[in-house]
Ligand SMILES: [Zn+2]
């Protein structure tokens with residue numbers, strides 16, 4: 355197939371999809387043309403300009419050209435297997451804790467030697483806490499940081515590694531999402547029938563990373579809890595590896611508390627909603643980069659309070675577990691805001707009640723359903739769950 359016929363075929367298919375409107379499989383972003391970053395701007399299914407077309411068609415055509423030299427059976431196997439490579443994004447979220455704890459060259463003791471954390475020749479770190487000591491509320495104090503107290507500090511690495519794990523996991527997520535969104539791994543389906551919001555990738559990425567409700571506030575939270583000794587000591591312990599059952603428990607606990615706080619923000623008082631959560635609800639057709647776009651009070655109420663409560667319910671996590679939890683939580687939270695669905699979502703995640711982008715789009719679109727983010731279980735229990743399949747062919751595309 356020549357690239358010219360491929361282009362014609364894509365145009366024909368796009369027109370067909372526009373007409374039936376049931377399933378649209380070629381969303382795209384713009385790389386240079388100005389676009390309103392607003393969810394009211396309908397996407398390609400209804401308003402793609404011609405200038406958008408070459409970008410997507412080029413990537414699709416190049417994928418087709420690359421695979422056209424393969425026999426037809428191999429091509430179909432490749433086309434069905436390739437999208438599932440995206441599943442690797444999940445173990446990649448644990449990249450940093452696994453690297454620093456399970457390798458020799460990159461082991462944390464080699465990369466961050468203890469000698470770095472000594473002052474006046476004496477070690478001011480609390481070795482017992484590093485190995486899982488006893489928690490005493492408020493025994494740490496900021497004065498210790500500047501050397502006014504003699505009591506040893508918790509290891510500052512525990513402070514910085516949590517957020518570093520989120521950041522490293524996020525790099526993998528962004529790389530994968532770019533491949534997925536550009537349909538290099540296969541066709542994608544927009545969640546909503548009106549298509550995806552158009553945006554300039556670099557600008558949206560920049561806006562996403564600079565949101566105060568994202569990394570900045572999380573860093574501040576970790577610093578405050580470290581300086582004022584507000585987390586159980588095991589959270590600064592490097593003993594052992596990732597405790598996977600604790601990661602799962604933390605995710606469930608976090609999402610439950612977040613579910614309660616989210617519901618409260620919606621129903622407690624109109625003023626509270628306006629100040630905290632309303633800014634995030636300006637997106638009725640969100641995109642991945644809208645995940646952290648909200649207000650500072652919203653992040654404090656819906657992210658930081660649950661984080662603090664979770665740390666005091668699941669009290670025996672070590673540094674590696676906290677890193678794994680933090681990264682999988684933050685990155686999953688980002689994924690559910692995607693404008694296109696992921697291969698594992700419609701069947702696997704939906705059947706397990708795990709949060710998908712379509713589930714969260716239901717919340718953004720209809721406001722009164724799906725208050726959970728990572729798990730739909732709590733909504734199912736209290737009757738606020740609405741499956742995306744209920745609006746297939748109406749507001750949402752079939753199969754999302
Ligand atoms: Zn959201």
Ligand SMILES: [Zn+2]
Pocket residue numbers: 616620631635717
């Ligand atoms: Zn909400």
